[in-house]
Amino acid sequence: MRAFLSILAFLCLAQAGPLRAQDLAILTSFPEQFSDEFVQAFAARHPERDIRVLNKNTVAAVDEVLRGNTRRFGIFWASAPEAFAILKRAGAFAPAGICGAGGPASVEPFAISAVGWAKRRDAAVFMPGDWNDLLKPIYRGKVAMARPSRSGTTHMLVEQLLQVRGWDDGWAYLLELAGNLSTLTARSFGVPEGLMDRRFDIGFTIDFLAQSRAEALQFRYGRPVVLAKAQIGILKQVRDPRAACEFVSMILSREGQLALLKPNIGRVPYDPAIRAEFEDQLPEGIIQTLRLPWLNYDAGMSADRYWSVNTLFDLMVTEQLTERRDLWRRAHALDGRVAPERLAHLRRALTAIPISWDEAQEASRRIAGGVRGTVLVSLGDAEREIVHAWRPRIGKALADARAELEALERQAGR
Secondary structure, three states: OOOOEEEEOHHHHHOOOOOOOOOEEEEEOOOHHHHHHHHHHHHHHOOOOOEEEEEOOHHHHHHHHHOOOOOOOOEEEEOOHHHHHHHHHOOOEOOOOOOOOOOOOOEEEEEEEOEEEEEEOOOOOOOOOOHHHHHOHHHOOOEEEEOOOOOHHHHHHHHHHHHHHOHHHHHHHHHHHHHHEEEEEOOOOHHHHHHHOOOOOEEEEEHHHHHOOOOOEEEEEOOOOEEEEEEEEEEOOOOOHHHHHHHHHHHHOHHHHHHOOOOOOOOEEOOHHHHHHOHHHOOHHHHHHHOOOOEEOOHHHHHHOHHHHHHHHHHHHHOOHHHHHHHHHHHHHOOOOOOHHHHHHHHHHHOOOOOOHHHHHHHHHHOOOOOOOOOOOOOOHHHHHHHHHHHHHHHHHHHHHHHHHHHHHHHOOO
16 A cells, blocks of 8 residues: 555544554644655655654644543654653553564654744844843844744743743743744744744744754854753554554664754754764754753653643733833833832832742642643633632732833833
């Protein structure tokens, strides 16, 4: 039987009918440009196999598996480490020995990733040198990112800031960054697409999404570089374990690891021997990081507060983006017109996070890790109770900052 390759949207797979026992269904957050490369290679190796792929954002993909994986996906494939941590806790993956002695485990790392920002090579805007540069007023209205509640890679970016800077300072950064955001995209690959379409000038993204468009986009790693392992896993509902094992083995093979280095893929292989052999093709930021003791992304911590971080971002940034942009514009206009200590106090008010780390972790625990594709829609009772408790506190913190700003504007004689 000839291999049937179907890389379609959600409804196409839903309408495709029941899969035969030998079919392999893959659920991935990667864009078609990436997954197509490997599915076609597998089809060439195994023309007797029928492969079907659903490309879906990480949060929605995890949600589908947690709801029971009724469509019997056999492979889960994504960059976000916390997605795998959450699914492991839920017992979603097949036993470790499913591929037999010498075969791959049920979950395997296949690439290394890190986050940062990109800009068009022909953009007039100056490339930010570090995270704090992106807070400067010259980038107002020029920066974009995806919503972490819709993008696993953006959630990873947000979590990196929280893990490196700490809960309070990490959120302070994100709330100040909101003053420069032009938009929040629905998907992570909407950021490089928006850069290419000239809808904004700077975009927060993961390395491979920008490096696969290296002819047009310039990428810079945020420092410290925090490396995360992209993984592939075999789900316990897999229809044909042998087909799934063959696919994972191909990804981990020399052929599969070398394919990651193709310009249209732009990923860093996990295999250290391949990395050493082709070091000259790897990003300099990754090479430098690998030579030193490097920071590991704490997927367990991220999983502990996954729902809470996504929800807080939507409550404090997505819902309040327009007002926060205006307040930061007015605050910057006061520079040199009021005492520096008063401006510093205003900045602390604008960046205050009224929800503690302990509260966020406990909230996620209450809803059993609560991964939701749209965290503020169709809430369950426990989620609704938490959101209804948090929203007024967040609103009051912003109102207090607004009142302080207005007092300073009166003082400055606006």
